[in-house]
Amino acid sequence: MSGSVLIDLIVFGLTGFGIFFSLVRFLLGPSTFERLVAVDMMNVMFIGVIVIISYSFKNSMYMDIAILYGLLAFIETVVFARYLESKAGKKKCGDEK
């Protein structure tokens, strides 16, 4: 990214550890919601990584890819959240019967 190796190491190291911790939470999360939260947070971190890559390659086309990726990630999160919410209501109706 920059000329200095130290700045690259700090930036990509910290971002990589953040993504790695989210991945660990995704793998051993106790419930579905924690996995969903971990995937959403990883997607937002990937937006930041794509923005850094666009500066690193000096090509502002990657910014459009970041926006599109964010849009698709948002739709994915909304669909999964609505689905889990509707499942909660149905389970309640089944319990009442």
Next chain:
Amino acid sequence: MIGMIREMFGYSLIGLGALFYFFAGLGLLRMPDIYTKLQASTKATTLGTFSIALGIGILDFSFLGKALLVIIFVALTNPVAASLMIRAAYKNNAPKCKETVVDELSEQYQGGEEK
């Protein structure tokens, strides 16, 4: 001179964003229940993305317009997604940690069903 100050400012903003990403991952890994996990990680990743995009826009002014677009987009979508996820978790009676003091929403919802 001006260019050097601009580079220092941009790189420190990017480093701050990366630090916020690290803390978001740490909060997601170590917090006790789903509510605190989501609170720790959503706010930190939103601010981290703001900071990284603004830093890139300051480093190269031809990227500033699209960086502002990314910032507006994340500011619009990330809180909405977090609110939807936490409402789904609450309606499914996700377990709370032992240290929970007050749950004001339990008056409005009872067992996942709206009163």
